[in-house]
Amino acid sequence: MLLHHCTWQEVESYLADRTAVIMPIGSTEQHGPNGLIGTDAITAEHIAHAVGDRTGALVAPTISVGMAQHHMAFTGSMTVRPSTLILIIREYVESLSRHGFDRFYFINGHGGNVTTVNAAFQEIYAAASLAGGDAKSVTCLLRNWYMAPGVDALSKELYGNKEGSHATPSEVAVTQYLFPDTIKQVPDFGPPSNSGPGFADAADYRQRFPDGRIQSWPQLATPDAGKRIFEAAVDGLVDDFKTFEK
Numbered sequence: 001m002l003l004h005h006c007t008w009q010e011v012e013s014y015l016a017d018r019t020a021v022i023m024p025i026g027s028t029e030q031h032g033p034n035g036l037i038g039t040d041a042i043t044a045e046h047i048a049h050a051v052g053d054r055t056g057a058l059v060a061p062t063i064s065v066g067m068a069q070h071h072m073a074f075t076g077s078m079t080v081r082p083s084t085l086i087l088i089i090r091e092y093v094e095s096l097s098r099h100g101f102d103r104f105y106f107i108n109g110h111g112g113n114v115t116t117v118n119a120a121f122q123e124i125y126a127a128a129s130l131a132g133g134d135a136k137s138v139t140c141l142l143r144n145w146y147m148a149p150g151v152d153a154l155s156k157e158l159y160g161n162k163e164g165s166h167a168t169p170s171e172v173a174v175t176q177y178l179f180p181d182t183i184k185q186v187p188d189f190g191p192p193s194n195s196g197p198g199f200a201d202a203a204d205y206r207q208r209f210p211d212g213r214i215q216s217w218p219q220l221a222t223p224d225a226g227k228r229i230f231e232a233a234v235d236g237l238v239d240d241f242k243t244f245e246k
């Protein structure tokens with residue numbers, strides 16, 4: 001059930017017996033030569049919607065632009081500052097907690113968000129604590145869908161060390177499964193840059209990894225693999241969400 005497809009009365013009746021909500025969060029940033037700029041937002045959103053369908057849980061609107069400053073040398077990438085993202089997360093959570101939600105299950109599609117999302121959770125707990133309330137009156141949990149039980153093993157089985165760490169064949173495959181009309185026909189772009197890990201800033205990132213991917217072979221992505229990865233992610237997160245909601 002999607003929050004934005006409900007009436008307020010439907011949300012009120014949901015809250016009569018449940019107080020957990022799923023919060024998709026992604027990013028809008030370059031994903032190499034054949035990956036969609038929206039990859040991290042699209043994957044998090046659709047996996048979250050499927051987890052919501054399977055559990056009957058309410059799903060909030062996706063936070064689609066994340067902390068992606070290191071991608072800004074590539075055209076079309078968008079970012080918000082860590083401090084902005086902290087406020088967005090805090091105010092999404094506080095809006096919903098005002099109505100009675102108290103368990104927030106974030107399904108994330110972007111590694112660059114992790115530090116900031118965890119800082120946002122601490123800001124939320126600190127605000128409650130400093131106001132003299134119970135710091136844990138609201139509980140937030142972050143799960144990266146690509147690390148869900150079953151997904152990591154499947155990615156390794158499908159792609160081994162060609163999975164890489166950015167613009168991976170697994171995430172590109174999931175978007176190909178969800179939106180086959182967007183599959184890009186790009187001439188073979190060969191192996192990834194052999195630059196070592198680490199970069200100083202956005203310009204240095206582009207210099208080291210000129211086509212945007214990091215150690216990945218996203219040309220190996222297929223919609224069929226994407227379906228398997230998507231279903232593994234949903235299966236893994238459904239069980240985890242049920243435990244969280246108890």
Ligand code: NI
Nearest residue numbers: 039040167171
């Ligand atoms: Ni990504």
